[in-house]
Amino acid sequence: MLFSRRAFMTSAAAMPVGIMAASGAIALIGQAMAQPAPDGPHKLAPLPYAANALEPHIDAQTMEIHHGRHHKAYVDNLNRALADQPALAALALTDLLKRLNEVPENIRIAVRNNGGGHANHTMFWTIMGANGGAPSGALLAAIDKNFGSVENMQQAFNDAGARQFGAGWVFVQGTPGSDKLEIVSRPNQDTPLMEGRPVLMGNDVWEHAYYLKYQNRRADYLKAWWNVVNWSAVAKRYEAIQAGKVEI
Ligand code: MN
Numbered sequence: 001m002l003f004s005r006r007a008f009m010t011s012a013a014a015m016p017v018g019i020m021a022a023s024g025a026i027a028l029i030g031q032a033m034a035q036p037a038p039d040g041p042h043k044l045a046p047l048p049y050a051a052n053a054l055e056p057h058i059d060a061q062t063m064e065i066h067h068g069r070h071h072k073a074y075v076d077n078l079n080r081a082l083a084d085q086p087a088l089a090a091l092a093l094t095d096l097l098k099r100l101n102e103v104p105e106n107i108r109i110a111v112r113n114n115g116g117g118h119a120n121h122t123m124f125w126t127i128m129g130a131n132g133g134a135p136s137g138a139l140l141a142a143i144d145k146n147f148g149s150v151e152n153m154q155q156a157f158n159d160a161g162a163r164q165f166g167a168g169w170v171f172v173q174g175t176p177g178s179d180k181l182e183i184v185s186r187p188n189q190d191t192p193l194m195e196g197r198p199v200l201m202g203n204d205v206w207e208h209a210y211y212l213k214y215q216n217r218r219a220d221y222l223k224a225w226w227n228v229v230n231w232s233a234v235a236k237r238y239e240a241i242q243a244g245k246v247e248i
Helices: 005-013 017-034 060-081 093-098 105-126 137-147 150-163 218-228 231-242
Strands: 168-173 182-187 199-204
Touching: 060 105, 093 105, 105 199, 137 150, 137 231, 150 168, 150 182, 150 218, 199 231
Parallel strands: none
Antiparallel strands: 168 182, 168 199
């Protein structure tokens, strides 16, 4: 700790309220920086392919920073938030996100942002890959039924991603036990999992996902991203949704 509690309380007694609050915040930030994050319960899985596997559409440096720093920070900060919450720490991430209203208020925003970030990025890495093929079979039939064609779905998805103001995600949301698919966008690290809805696929429209290569050209990134979608991974997710599951 930066300050002992007694020393802080003693010095705080003589301070104006604003300065006291700032000192307290600095002490808390100092603790978070100084202490390593707990090693669990949530873990950062390695990328399922090399960082340069998605080039030229997503560059290796973006992948390394996005996975190794941004995603790692969501996992570390989620574990920090849950450090004194054994009952919540024991929940599967899908259940934790569905039950945010039961999370104590003092950590609810941290769990929402970092738990959502962990879930979104875990999904994101696994639905991408080199030589991802094309949708087929039951997945293709569902896309045609809901959107008319793969191209129509991609256009609606890209439009929703471009319209999302500031940071956020665009998703194709599924319906457990049904072939109904919908395009939705969410701000920050929110996810349909917070409403108990499964995600078929999603794209990250935070600037950190594309800025090094595309700068402000989010629309170009959204268009290029379809080249790195791993359709067999998406088909497996569709099968799980059809089976009634809500998974990360
Ligand atoms: Mn991201």
